[in-house]
Amino acid sequence: MNKLLPLLTLLFSFSVMAELRATGDLGIVIEREDGNALIINTTEHKRLAKIEKLGDLSHASVVFSRDQRYAYVFGRDGGLTKIDMLKDSIDKHIIQAGNSIGGAISQDGKLIAISNYAPGGVKVFSSDTLELVADIPSEYGEGLRSKVVGLVDAPGQRFVFSLFDAGEIWMVDLKNPKAPVIKKFPNIGKQPYDALISPDGRYYIAGLFGESGMALLDLWNLDAGVKRILPDYGKDDEKLPVYKMPHLEGWAVAGDYLFAPAIGQHKVLVIDQNTWELHDTIAVAGQPVFVMARPDGRQVWVNFAFPDNNQVQIIDVKDLSLSKTLSPGKAVLHMEFTPRGEQVWVAVRDDNQLVVYDTETLQEITRLPANKPNGIFFSSRAHKIGL
Amino acid sequence: MKKSLLLMLVIPAVFANTSMASKPSQNRQITLRNMLKHDCGACHGLTLKGGLGPALLPEALTGKPDDFLISTIINGRPGTAMPPWQPFISHDEAAWLLGILRKP
Incomplete structure (x- = not known):
């Protein structure tokens, strides 16, 4: 028995270790048609669980709690799901509206908007209990309520968002969640379709669909x-049809330049900051949908709207040239870089696959199966302003 | 002579095709259904309950004439985010898709 004890202790400690899971290198992949979320490990390229x-996750986005344990999934049908990535389970699920587009987590991690x-x-919930806070x-006229887009968190426990139908930007201060202070900026331009905030939380930019240009709030x-x-921009050029609305996500900044999709033109705009x-x-x-900078800013990756959505193009920021065109498969919907950018995961909807590339060699590393994947979100977003 | 003979054969075939408003082939139907779900669904929602674009459920379409809706698919609707699908979807295919929308 004396001899067995150390062995037993060893066995026990192994079993405890096997149950431990760090969450800093995990991610969530959305399967749009089935309404599932996959928990993946980005270091080991593994699928860990299917929630x-x-x-309805035909349009979905995800934010993470600051302890990187919970993922909050925003569904098209107004669903808000809190996933526990340690237990591979749904912690809470509510339907909070009839039709939603996205969400954000507050600076202190306590509020979900x-x-x-x-x-x-915009509805605001406790990130802990998912109870309604605000x-x-x-409202922008008699009985009129606008669709809301481009919602981001901003420093000072604030959220900023745009009103698609009204052409307004609103900022809400929730330092006292019971009494939100709203500041409205009207007449920002026609049909803001999405927005982003700079990584330092200073600039909020809404892209306009209804007219040329963008709206900037400092x-x-x-x-x-x-x-x-x-x-x-593009005033004298022919406007091409847009078969999928571009997304502004994160801040594709490299050096002094901000990269953004042109609307109705097969171009990426390079804006001097x-x-x-x-x-x-x-x-x-084609019509760019996502224009995303690798975390070090050396490359910008671009995917496209139908019918050019089988390609991904990479811009070399050093000389603003196209360095490579990749063909990951049919219907590339989203891309996500690892935290320091050595790899990128690409969601290929119609081929039912996730493709992982080495961003240095631009070679494929591996593929994982996923049914109609449309969004990839890594837990490293937990610590980034505006994501 | 050879050419005109060929034309005589081809022209009736073309006419026959358009006048019948034929159903898309089996393969094409699968492609169109996939487009409806995912590409139309990008704005109108996978379940067609609406998103940036309006709902396309049967109730939402009642009272709207076929011609108007087919034209919306084919030509888009200027001033809105609805683009013209004409390069990818024929008139007959749009009519067939509308049939599915009206009776899912």
Whole structure:
């Protein structure tokens, strides 16, 4: 028995170790058709679990708790699901609206805000209990409520979002969640379709669908109001049809330049951040949907709307040239970089696959099966402003 | 002479095709259904309950004439986010898709 004891202790400690799971290198992949979420390990390229029946995830996004244990999934059907990534289970699920587009987590991690199309507005919940904390209808006229897009968190326990139908940007301060303070910026331009915030939380930029240009709000200088930038881009060019609305996610910044999708043109816009003027445009394979910078800013990866959605193009930021065109498969919907950018995961909807690339060699590393994947979200987002 | 003979054979075939408003082939139906679900669904929702674009459920379409809806699919609707699908979907295919929308 004396001899057995150390062995037993060893066995016991192994079994305990096997149950431990760190979450800093995990991620969530959305399977849009089945309404499932996959928990994946980005270091080992493994699928760890499938969380089922989250509702209509035809459009979905995910934010993470600051302890990186919980993932909050925002579904198209107004569903909000809190997934426990340690237990591979749903912690809580609510339906909070009829039709939603996205969400954000507050600076202190205690609040979850969701932008809704129907009924239009933003609802704020406790990240712990998912109880309603604040309800902010996006009213902009007699009986009118706008669809809300481009919701992001901002420093100072604030959320910023845009009203698609009203052409407004609103900022909500929730330092006292019981009494939200709303500041409205009207007349920012026609049909803001999405927005982003700079990694330092200073600049909020909404892209416009209904007219040329973008709307810029400097959160360090609110009194200056919203400034229109690039009002003339593409003014004289033929506007091509847009078969999928572009997304502005994160901040594709490299050096002094901000990279953004042009609307109705097969181009990526390169904007000088010092002057907010157009520095250059880069001709690409189609209508860009996601324009995302590798974390070190050396490359910008671009995917496209139907019918050019079988390709991904990579811009070399050093000389603003196209360095490579990849063909991961049919219907590339989303991309996500590992935290320091040595790899990128690509969701290929119609081929039912996730493709992992080495961003240095641009060679494929591996493929994992996923049924109609449409979004990839790594837990490293937990510590990034605006994600 | 050879050419005109060929034309005589081809022209009736083309006419026959359009006048019948034929059903898409089995393969094409699968492609169209996939497009409806995922590409139309990008804006109208996978379950067609609406998103950036309006709902396309049967109730939402009642009272709207076929011609108007087919034209919306084919030509898009200027001033909105609805693009013209004409390069990818024929008139007959749009009619067939509308049939599915009306009676899912």
